[in-house]
Amino acid sequence: MASSSFYLLSVLLIVIASCAWATDPSPLQDFCVADKESPVRVNGFPCKDVKDVKVDDFFLAADLDKPRDTTMSKVKSNVTLINVMKLAGLNTLGISMARIDYAPQGQNPPHTHPRATEILTVLEGSLYVGFVTSNPDNKFISKLLNKGDVFVFPQGLIHFQFNPSHDKPAVAIAALNSQNPGAITISNAVFGSKPPIADNVLAKAFQVDKKVVDWLQAQFWEDNHN
Numbered sequence: 001m002a003s004s005s006f007y008l009l010s011v012l013l014i015v016i017a018s019c020a021w022a023t024d025p026s027p028l029q030d031f032c033v034a035d036k037e038s039p040v041r042v043n044g045f046p047c048k049d050v051k052d053v054k055v056d057d058f059f060l061a062a063d064l065d066k067p068r069d070t071t072m073s074k075v076k077s078n079v080t081l082i083n084v085m086k087l088a089g090l091n092t093l094g095i096s097m098a099r100i101d102y103a104p105q106g107q108n109p110p111h112t113h114p115r116a117t118e119i120l121t122v123l124e125g126s127l128y129v130g131f132v133t134s135n136p137d138n139k140f141i142s143k144l145l146n147k148g149d150v151f152v153f154p155q156g157l158i159h160f161q162f163n164p165s166h167d168k169p170a171v172a173i174a175a176l177n178s179q180n181p182g183a184i185t186i187s188n189a190v191f192g193s194k195p196p197i198a199d200n201v202l203a204k205a206f207q208v209d210k211k212v213v214d215w216l217q218a219q220f221w222e223d224n225h226n
Contacts, residue, residue, distance in 0.1 A: 024094035024115075024178050033057040034084055034091035044179065045084065045091050058089035068101040068226075070169070076106030077161075079225045084179040094177055102127070102163035102170040108224065109185055110160045116181030118153040118174050120161070122146060125170030131159035158186060183225060192221030 024044075033053050034045035048057070060082060068078035083096040090096060096116070100108055102125070120129070122145045130142030131153050144164070145151055153159040155177075163170040190202065191213075199213040206213070 027092040032092040034088040060087045064099045070103040073224045075109050076103035077108050077224050090179045096176050098174045100172045104165050107162040110158050111185040113181040116176035116178035117155040118176050120172050120174045121150050123171040125168050128162045128164050131157045188221040191216040
């Protein structure tokens with residue numbers, strides 16, 4: 001009986017521990033400003049010595065009140081991400097944010113954030129948004145958002161935003177629960193990988209002719225993040 005109870009307790013502790021590490025670990029001190037010059041390699045960044053921390057480690061003149069250029073992107077959008085790479089004070093705090101500008105008919109194409117859930121708020125215009133659940137259901141959940149509306153994209157699920165207007169831009173702000181959420185744009189990853197995935201593999205996966213795959217792989221798959 002005692003050994004059975006010990007086994008169940010061990011399993012419970014493992015489950016709790018795995019849940020605790022599902023997102024960025026909680027900080028063990030007030031802050032841990034990223035020391036990007038350190039030769040030490042850790043999961044994240046090592047801490048800068050507290051005596052060397054300055055107010056600007058927690059500040060960024062990001063100009064997020066100013067519209068971004070969407071004309072240079074084929075998908076007609078521009079994602080301005082503020083993560084630990086741009087703001088050292090975010091290190092270990094488990095949060096980041098982004099401003100997203102959409103031209104008329106612009107989109108933030110289907111992508112995933114492997115390390116974060118995203119909550120998005122529409123500041124201007126309207127957005128058609130959605131995500132797809134995991135296998136085997138692959139249920140598509142979508143909604144037309146208007147100014148002031150909020151929508152959540154669960155961690156790791158493929159999602160997108162699209163501006164349905166033909167003449168008005170849209171703007172959104174997103175918050176993500178990781179200092180470095182990562183982004184995998186599906187089309188870029190599948191058809192723009194380096195080196196390319198074998199065309200016969202993709203032809204069978206998408207049930208299309210290899211010529212279609214070859215044409216897609218020959219396109220320029222750009223990143224709309226900056």
